[in-house]
Amino acid sequence: MKIAGDTHTHTVACGHATGTLTENAVYAAKKGHRFVAITEHSGGMPGAPTYWFFNNLLWHVPNMVEGIFLLKGIEANIVNIRGEIDFPEEVLEKLDIVIASVHFCEHFEHGDFTAEDYTNMYCEAALNPLIDIIGHCDDPRFECDEDRMVRAFRDNDKIVEFNAASQNSRKGSEAKCRRILELCKRYGTKVTLSSDAHAAQGVGEVQSCIDVLREIDFPEELVVNADYDRFCKEMYRRKGLQMT
Numbered sequence: 001m002k003i004a005g006d007t008h009t010h011t012v013a014c015g016h017a018t019g020t021l022t023e024n025a026v027y028a029a030k031k032g033h034r035f036v037a038i039t040e041h042s043g044g045m046p047g048a049p050t051y052w053f054f055n056n057l058l059w060h061v062p063n064m065v066e067g068i069f070l071l072k073g074i075e076a077n078i079v080n081i082r083g084e085i086d087f088p089e090e091v092l093e094k095l096d097i098v099i100a101s102v103h104f105c106e107h108f109e110h111g112d113f114t115a116e117d118y119t120n121m122y123c124e125a126a127l128n129p130l131i132d133i134i135g136h137c138d139d140p141r142f143e144c145d146e147d148r149m150v151r152a153f154r155d156n157d158k159i160v161e162f163n164a165a166s167q168n169s170r171k172g173s174e175a176k177c178r179r180i181l182e183l184c185k186r187y188g189t190k191v192t193l194s195s196d197a198h199a200a201q202g203v204g205e206v207q208s209c210i211d212v213l214r215e216i217d218f219p220e221e222l223v224v225n226a227d228y229d230r231f232c233k234e235m236y237r238r239k240g241l242q243m244t
Contacts, residue, residue, distance in 0.1 A: 001213060001220055004228035005035035005068075006204045007133065008075065008099060008161065008194035014040045015047020019200030025066040027203040034228045035243065036203060037071035037097050042087040044077040045103060054091050069243050071235075073097035075135055080109040081117045083124025085131070092130045096241055099161065100125055101135030102142055119144040126156040132238060133192060136163040138180055140172035146179055154189040159224055162213075164206045165196035178212060185218050190234075192225050
């Protein structure tokens, strides 16, 4: 298995990554990819770009950069146990791809939350029609009813992200990743493999994810970015986006 493109990358615009938009595209092309998504953090993360960055991304950046189709997206923050996210709908609905992730950012409403609370948080986020992908839901700090969560993602047409960076940056996430992937396999929930690259050289580096999928005999047809035509059809169905 391989991927046709990376659905989650960052650039210097987010304040804590090192590559540029063009450099991410160059490295995607070097790895034989057909597309790359630029998914900067929304405002709750320190150093995140402003509302105007995403507007300008839409209006001033071409669809093709260095021969690569560039998806203009965002990694928005889920900010409370009601599953709400921290970015205006009028921009989200225009972006090519919307990831929603939980971070302990300044906008997150902290509290003495239970596994039931976090389960409800993910299930409520799944109801948002503007969200395409649920980002790194393998974070062990947000323990929840994984079975119920994965079924909610399937029932509400959400893609589950298997994030290569999780295995290095989120202690304890590997076991949770495997459990979630086994549930996605059982329920037929779609997944995407992403690098969450914060340097251009890391774009498309998802071999650790592929290795796990092989170990559990995960169905390749459920991996939306494992095939370019499959991904194009997914984006057209979701957004009316013409990538071919």
